[in-house]
Amino acid sequence: MTLIGVLGLQGAVREHVRSIEASGAEAVIVKRTSQLNDIDGLILPGGESTTMRRLIDKYNFLEPLKQFGQSGKPIFGTCAGLILLATDIQGQDQPHLGLMNMTVERNAFGRQRESFEAHLDIKGIAEGYEAVFIRAPYIVDVGDGSEVLAKQNDKIVAAQDRHYLACAFHPELTDDHRLTEHFVRMVEESKKTLAS
Numbered sequence: 001m002t003l004i005g006v007l008g009l010q011g012a013v014r015e016h017v018r019s020i021e022a023s024g025a026e027a028v029i030v031k032r033t034s035q036l037n038d039i040d041g042l043i044l045p046g047g048e049s050t051t052m053r054r055l056i057d058k059y060n061f062l063e064p065l066k067q068f069g070q071s072g073k074p075i076f077g078t079c080a081g082l083i084l085l086a087t088d089i090q091g092q093d094q095p096h097l098g099l100m101n102m103t104v105e106r107n108a109f110g111r112q113r114e115s116f117e118a119h120l121d122i123k124g125i126a127e128g129y130e131a132v133f134i135r136a137p138y139i140v141d142v143g144d145g146s147e148v149l150a151k152q153n154d155k156i157v158a159a160q161d162r163h164y165l166a167c168a169f170h171p172e173l174t175d176d177h178r179l180t181e182h183f184v185r186m187v188e189e190s191k192k193t194l195a196s
Helices: 014-022 033-038 049-058 062-070 080-085 178-195
Strands: 003-007 026-030 041-044 075-078 086-089 100-105 115-122 126-134 138-142 146-152 155-161 164-167
Touching: 003 014, 003 033, 003 178, 014 026, 014 178, 026 033, 033 062, 041 080, 041 178, 049 062, 049 080, 062 075, 075 080, 075 178, 080 086, 080 100, 080 164, 100 146, 100 155, 100 164, 115 146, 115 155, 126 146, 126 178, 138 146, 164 178
Parallel strands: 003 026, 003 041, 041 075, 075 164, 086 100
Antiparallel strands: 100 138, 115 126, 138 155, 146 155, 155 164
8 A cells, every 4th residue: 555644743734644545545644754764655734834844853854854855755745845845945045855846936925815716727637626725835937857737827836846746735625636646646656666
């Protein structure tokens, strides 16, 4: 059985567990670095990116998370998780994990649009996908080899770069599991590749 972890330091964790299980994989909440050895893929949930980074530092997760990604195991960053994955964050000198080739802007949709829903077409994955945005970031630009999967008002809100997947919205807050299912498939593929 494919085992997918959800980083459980802060943010909407239980909802991700529910979505992973609905997508046919097993889920575990990751609170210790040693658990990273047991899982096939990882979701970095939404929350508040600076708080999450403080907790990542406090519990010594930074290097183990980088190594997890560099080993070829898939990581899916949602909302704040997208910011953690990015190689460039506007207005910030240093990235957090710096794994996924993209530039992001925090709280990009502005205070007046703190939360909203939109129907998106996610390339090759879902049409008419109900996306919930909460103080969402967005992707300003993606690097070579990255694929833009969805846009909202001309802003990139979902992308994939090799075994990294990121979206600016909260896929765990609705009963539409198509994006999580796509990630589960990515993890299953990588599991085969890494085993061979």
